[in-house]
Amino acid sequence: MNDRPTGNYEDRIADLERRVRLLEGSTGSDESPSADESAGTASPGTAGSIGYQGAVSLYGNVSWTIDYDAAATLGLDASSIAGVLDALGSPARLAIVRTLLRGPATAAELQEATDLSSPGRLYHHLRTLSAAHIVEQQSRNRYHIPPAKVVPLLVLSLAAADVAEEL
Structure with a gap:
């Protein structure tokens, strides 16, 4: 499960649009995700995966999980x-x-x-x-x-x- 902080409607819609672009990119589309779009979860490739997660209660409760293809990480902007x-x-x-x-x-x-x-x-x-x-x-x-x-x-x-x- 990919827990993300909830935000206003614009943030939530932007996150959904980013996720759709990522899904479309993983089905063979020529479009590769931008650095902003890469903030979501990507499928691990043959090079392995890198990720992190956390659940923090500092000035609010925040949970975050990300898993990203190791080789693709080297291609980020x-x-x-x-x-x-x-x-x-x-x-x-x-x-x-x-x-x-x-x-x-x-x-x-x-x-x-x-x-x-x-x-x-x-x-x-x-x-x-x-x-x-x-x-x-x-x-x-x-x-x-x-x-x-x-x-x-x-x-x-x-x-x-x-x-x-x-x-």
Whole structure:
């Protein structure tokens, strides 16, 4: 079963359309899924499969499962992947993400939690995280991590710690 966070109707319709495109792609269509479409479950191929899952209760309950063809993973858009990794590659931005994984926060709360010296530095980092589709602005001065990104971000952190031999 592929548990996904529920969202508004537009999000749910977009997810259904993405799934249909993935199914059509797996029946021999010449169209290959885009990086956005690849966020769903794909059939494992002869190279094996890679996946992750999680059920998290930080500032809401989120479940996520993904299983993806290992060889196809190597064909995903490198610039999109590098953009996310680059955005998370700063200790200050990682501190912002870790704070927001615990729940939404205002800019003042983020500045205090991350010890950034100025609001300008904070907004610079927030723009980078927003451009990488990691952080969203909820209201004028309040930020959050979309529920669908919670488990993937925690897995990225765990995987990075594993690669750094911190586990």
